[in-house]
Amino acid sequence: MASRIPLVIDTDPGIDDALAILLALASPEVDLQLVTAVHGNVGLAQTTENALRVLHLAGRSDVPVAAGAAGPLVHPIPERAGHVHGAAGLGGVELPASPAALDPRPAVVALAELLLAHDPGTVTVAPIGPLTNIALLLHVFPEAAARIGRVVWMGGSATRGGNVTAAAEFNAWADPEAAAAVLGSGLPVTMVGLDVTLPTVLTETGIARFRDGGGHVGATAAGVLRQYVDAARDRYGIDGVVVHDALALTEAIVPGTLTTVRRDVVVGTTLGAARGQTLVDRRSVAEHGVEVAEAVDSAAAVEFLVSRLETYGA
Ligand code: RIB
Ligand code: CA
Numbered sequence: 001m002a003s004r005i006p007l008v009i010d011t012d013p014g015i016d017d018a019l020a021i022l023l024a025l026a027s028p029e030v031d032l033q034l035v036t037a038v039h040g041n042v043g044l045a046q047t048t049e050n051a052l053r054v055l056h057l058a059g060r061s062d063v064p065v066a067a068g069a070a071g072p073l074v075h076p077i078p079e080r081a082g083h084v085h086g087a088a089g090l091g092g093v094e095l096p097a098s099p100a101a102l103d104p105r106p107a108v109v110a111l112a113e114l115l116l117a118h119d120p121g122t123v124t125v126a127p128i129g130p131l132t133n134i135a136l137l138l139h140v141f142p143e144a145a146a147r148i149g150r151v152v153w154m155g156g157s158a159t160r161g162g163n164v165t166a167a168a169e170f171n172a173w174a175d176p177e178a179a180a181a182v183l184g185s186g187l188p189v190t191m192v193g194l195d196v197t198l199p200t201v202l203t204e205t206g207i208a209r210f211r212d213g214g215g216h217v218g219a220t221a222a223g224v225l226r227q228y229v230d231a232a233r234d235r236y237g238i239d240g241v242v243v244h245d246a247l248a249l250t251e252a253i254v255p256g257t258l259t260t261v262r263r264d265v266v267v268g269t270t271l272g273a274a275r276g277q278t279l280v281d282r283r284s285v286a287e288h289g290v291e292v293a294e295a296v297d298s299a300a301a302v303e304f305l306v307s308r309l310e311t312y313g314a
Contacts (some may be wrong), residue, residue: 002029004028004029004030004031005029005030005031005032005122005123005149005252005253006109006118006122006123006124006125007024007030007031007032007116007123007124007125007126007252008032008033008035008036008114008123008124008125008126009021009024009032009033009034009035009036009039009126009127009192009225009249010036010038010068010087010107010111010126010127010128010129010133010134010200010216011036011037011038011043011047011051011127011128011129011245012035012037012038012039012040012041012047012128012129012130013047013050013051013054013080013089013090014041014042014047014050014054014085014089014090014128014129014245015042015084015085015086015089015090015091015149015224015225015227015228015243016128016241016242016243016245016246017047017050017051017054017124017128017129017244017245018050018090018221018224019040019124019221019224019225019243019245019305020128020243020245020246020248020249021035021051021054021055021058021085021249021251021307022054022057022058022217022221022309022312023246023249023250023305023308023309024126024249024252024253025055025058025060025063026308026311026312027253027308029253029254029284030124030252030253032060033063033064033114034064034110034111034281035051035055035063035064035065035066035116035161035202036064036065036067036068036084036107036110036111036129036133036220037050037051037065037066037067037068037107037129037296038068038069038107038133039068039069039070039071039072039129039131039132039174039198040081040129040130040170040171040174041056041080041081041082041083041084041085041089041129041170042080042081042082042087042088043070043080044067044070044071044260046070046088046089046216047089047129047154048065048067048102050088050089050090050095051065051097051099052065052098052100052102053090053095053096053097054090054095054172055098056095056096056097056099056100056265057095057096057100057220058312059098061098061099061100062100064079064099064100064103064110064298065102065103066102066103066105066107066110067102067103067105067106067107067110068106068108068132068133068136069107069130069132069133069136070096070275071132072132072173072174072175072176072178073132073135073177073178073181073252075125075177075227075271076091077173077174081164081170081248083231084228084231085229086225086227087166088169090224091223091224091225091226091227091228091231092149092226092227092300093220093223095220096289097228107133108133108137108140109111109141110134110153111133111137111141111144112137112140112141112144112145113144113179115141115145115147115148115295116143116144116147118147119147119150120146120147121147121148121149122149122150123147123148123149123271124148124149124150124152124249124252125148125150125151125152126151126152126154126249126252127151127152127153127155127171127182127284128153128154128171128175128244128245128248128249129154129171129177130155130171130172130178130179131153131155131175131176131178131179131181131182132175132178134151134178134182135175135177135178135179135181135182135260136178136221136236137176138181138182138185138187145185145187147280148187148188149188150188150252150255151187151188151189151190152183152190152192152248152249152251152252152306153171153189153190153191153192153199153248154166154171154184154192154193154247154295155170155172155179155191155192155193155246155278156169156172156176156191156193156194156265156267156278156280157169157172157193157277157278158169158195158263158278158280158282158292159195159282160193160194160198161194162194162277163194163274164277164278165273165274166273167268167273167274167275167276167277168268168274168275168276168277168278169193169194169276169278169281172267172276172277173245173275173276174200174276174304176267176268176269176275176276177269177280179267179276180266180267183228183265183267183278183290184236184284186288188291189290189291190251190258190260190291190292190293191248191265191278191291191292191293192244192248192251192252192258192293193218193278193292193293194244195292195293195294196246196247196258196293196294196295196298197242197243197244197248197294198242199241199296199298200243200247200296200301200302201234201238201239201240201241201242201298201300201302202225202240202241202242202243202244202246202302202305202306203240203302204215204229204239204240206302207214207222207225207240207241207307208222209309209310210222210306210308210309210313213310213313214309214310214311214312214313215274215312215313215314216312217309217313218309218310218312221309223242223310225243228241229241243305246305247288247296247301248300250296250304250305251293254304255285257296257297257300257301257304258293258295258296259293259294259295259296260291260292260293260294261282261285261286261290261291261294262285262288262289262290262291262294263280263281263282263286263289263290264280264281264286264288264289264290265278265279265280265281265289266278266279266281267279274296280292
């Protein structure tokens, strides 16, 4: 097997964040070396605690968790996503506390030290929440940020409008200034947005497979998803859930899973109706810009996720 990809997940767990972390831990292609928590779906204290507990659930409390930004760079956000993910962020499921202590370093320091300890271009960073931590890394430790191999971000939307407002996807909306900084930084960013996540629906059939065949971890993951499934049915009338973050991690684990096109992307940072919109210029292929995911084999992506989660029952 080729050498494993050193991986950092920057996350705001979050139900689909939890599935994404479990997917990474079940994937031998990557070596999850650090989890950095960020504000987002719920507050930072909760996202940090949830990250510790999800790692412990999978028996991987050895992976360090460092806490990052408690809020956006500039403007506070009016609401979080507790109504979707549950007040505590994991669908009302209380996972056992981790025996591991929180890494005492701030997230940007932990991330910078990891990047400086690896050869340039080897580490994949998968932000699956607002980009506040990554923007801070760019400003505080630019020499470390320049060593990132890939940024695979769940966020934005080219053609599917928004999910938190008519214009904006949640991770972009939660910190548009951070998104603008990262997408405009020149870092090799792959944007995994609603265009490819919304068509990729994990149905009850798939959930049942890892619920029944994925051991304690699979059964717990299915329980964490329950609120998400009910919300998706009530809100979108679909039979299943869109596990946005897990699709981004699939691309991080197997580069090239998604069909991407390099595009110029501008992020709306005004305080008006377009705040957080990712305006993707699809008129041409950009010289620099961002690799925007524009097509996906949704059935294959769901099968990848389900089959990997089933391995927890092996
Ligand atoms: O828009 C979906 C994104 O917002 C996902 O990362 C989900 O966890 C929420 O943070
Ligand atoms: Ca998330």
